[in-house]
Amino acid sequence: MAKFSVIIVGAGITGLSMAIALRRKGHDVTVLERHSACQALGGPVGLSACATRVLIEYGLSDIMTKRAMEDLQGANFRRYDTGAILASSNRKKIAEAYGFPSWVLARFRLQETLAEVATERGITIKFNSPVLSIDQDRPAVILKDGVEMEASLIIGADVEGIRAVTRDAILGETTDPITHFTGYNIDIPRKLLKDDPELSHLLQQVNAWMGPGQIVFASNMPDHGDKINLCFVTEEKAGQQGEWYTLGDLEKLKRTYAHFDVTLRKLLDLADPKDCYIWRLSQIPPLPNWVSKSGRVVLAGDSAHAMLPYVGMGASMCVEDSACLAECLERAESVRDLPKVLHAFEQIRKPRTEWFVKRGGKMASIWHLPDGEAQEKRDKAWASKPLSLPDMKVWDGKHIDDPPVEPTVPFHPLINPWTLAFDIFSYTQRRLDQIMV
Numbered sequence: 023m024a025k026f027s028v029i030i031v032g033a034g035i036t037g038l039s040m041a042i043a044l045r046r047k048g049h050d051v052t053v054l055e056r057h058s059a060c061q062a063l064g065g066p067v068g069l070s071a072c073a074t075r076v077l078i079e080y081g082l083s084d085i086m087t088k089r090a091m092e093d094l095q096g097a098n099f100r101r102y103d104t105g106a107i108l109a110s111s112n113r114k115k116i117a118e119a120y121g122f123p124s125w126v127l128a129r130f131r132l133q134e135t136l137a138e139v140a141t142e143r144g145i146t147i148k149f150n151s152p153v154l155s156i157d158q159d160r161p162a163v164i165l166k167d168g169v170e171m172e173a174s175l176i177i178g179a180d181v182e183g184i185r186a187v188t189r190d191a192i193l194g195e196t197t198d199p200i201t202h203f204t205g206y207n208i209d210i211p212r213k214l215l216k217d218d219p220e221l222s223h224l225l226q227q228v229n230a231w232m233g234p235g236q237i238v239f240a241s242n243m244p245d246h247g248d249k250i251n252l253c254f255v256t257e258e259k260a261g262q263q264g265e266w267y268t269l270g271d272l273e274k275l276k277r278t279y280a281h282f283d284v285t286l287r288k289l290l291d292l293a294d295p296k297d298c299y300i301w302r303l304s305q306i307p308p309l310p311n312w313v314s315k316s317g318r319v320v321l322a323g324d325s326a327h328a329m330l331p332y333v334g335m336g337a338s339m340c341v342e343d344s345a346c347l348a349e350c351l352e353r354a355e356s357v358r359d360l361p362k363v364l365h366a367f368e369q370i371r372k373p374r375t376e377w378f379v380k381r382g383g384k385m386a387s388i389w390h391l392p393d394g395e396a397q398e399k400r401d402k403a404w405a406s407k408p409l410s411l412p413d414m415k416v417w418d419g420k421h422i423d424d425p426p427v428e429p430t431v432p433f434h435p436l437i438n439p440w441t442l443a444f445d446i447f448s449y450t451q452r453r454l455d456q457i458m459v
């Protein structure tokens with residue numbers, strides 16, 4: 023197996039997990055990040071069993087177990103007006119069923135942890151290094167200050183709102199993300215909830231209130247300045263794509279959610295109007311290709327497959343990408359083989375990630391159902407068993423390579439096993455054996 027010099031654009035979850043994956047295989051990796059440090063943006067991020075198995079393989083079990091929220095029991099899905107629990111998940115049982123834990127932590131904390139591990143392992147992360155353009159043929163990155171850097175391979179893990187320099191370079195045009203929803207992010211100090219018997223239970227679980235065209239997530243975030251994060255999502259297009267610092271109108275939000283559970287209204291009364299930021303949720307349409315014509319530049323992570331958060335798989339897909347690309351590169355004996363293995367990576371990853379992109383859109387419509395027959399059917403189906411657990415009468419416990427149904431099919435007993443018990447390492451090897459003949 024050849025060792026390559028690799029430049030990764032973007033030190034997000036994809037760029038950093040990719041750097042760790044490639045360094046393990048002996049490649050020489052440099053990560054370029056436009057910001058001066060990891061950014062404390064966004065709320066909590068969940069890593070499912072299919073992704074934690076990857077990070078455990080990378081040797082991150084101890085550090086992640088310490089940092090992920092240990093006291094979190096699972097998630098409750100509630101009716102929007104009464105707060106009645108419609109369905110619940112249990113993290114411990116899910117871990118037992120699929121053999122690997124699920125971790126939840128602040129997005130910033132995950133990024134910071136990956137950066138810490140990457141640095142310890144000898145990976146160079148160059149902050150303050152915004153990439154302006156890509157020369158696909160050499161290949162090389164051109165930084166904003168005019169500095170040019172060449173490598174055997176360039177990986178685009180850069181996303182900045184509607185901008186993604188590497189994606190635009192590969193496709194030759196700007197891809198506009200699809201956005202229908204706006205989230206209002208609010209952080210409230212945990213201590214304000216701890217002593218209130220009506221609110222303290224919210225510290226043990228992730229909670230989601232599902233209402234017509236509106237949902238709310240409340241996630242306890244002890245690793246995030248000891249705050250609980252609330253995200254109120256509405257079907258509107260407020261704020262700018264990729265803009266995290268636009269203040270939302272808290273009073274308007276209170277009016278919009280006046281018909282929701284009294285608990286939420288109580289929480290909104292505790293919120294500081296200076297701490298209510300707008301976030302535009304978005305997904306990107308399926309891209310024609312992820313690999314440049316030269317075969318030496320490739321996309322990964324959100325740059326290739328940004329999805330709505332209704333499937334909770336965005337970060338997990340980024341981590342899976344890293345494992346898959348590292349396995350693919352093992353099949354390259356020289357730079358000449360790179361186009362072939364990068365196309366193999368695209369061929370392996372595109373179907374699964376695009377399934378989740380479509381699924382995110384479908385789940386948004388299910389979560390946002392207006393009261394009526396379809397909503398009653400959803401509530402009945404969800405209440406029938408604990409969420410995310412496999413039905414062992416239907417699943418034989420073995421790996422499922424292909425999605426059991428189209429992403430628009432609302433319920434199928436094999437969706438969870440296919441999603442969560444997925445072993446990207448062995449799957450990639452099997453697919454490479456078919457592709458690389």
Ligand SMILES: Cc1cc2nc3c(=O)[nH]c(=O)nc-3n(C[C@H](O)[C@H](O)[C@H](O)COP(=O)(O)OP(=O)(O)OC[C@H]3O[C@@H](n4cnc5c(N)ncnc54)[C@H](O)[C@@H]3O)c2cc1C
Pocket residue numbers: 031032033034035036037054055056057064065066067068069129151152153154179180181182186187322323324325331334335336337338339340
């Ligand atoms: C609020 C929120 C909640 C979420 N919840 C979940 C969840 O529960 N479960 C889940 O699986 N996923 C979740 N996601 C999705 C998940 O966070 C993303 O899928 C993941 O962060 C994408 O990682 P990335 O590295 O591809 O992109 P990013 O994390 O966006 O990182 C891209 C990096 O590239 C840098 N960059 C951009 N342009 C340039 C340039 N020109 N030069 C150099 N650097 C550049 C950026 O500064 C940034 O650091 C959530 C996302 C958000 C925002």
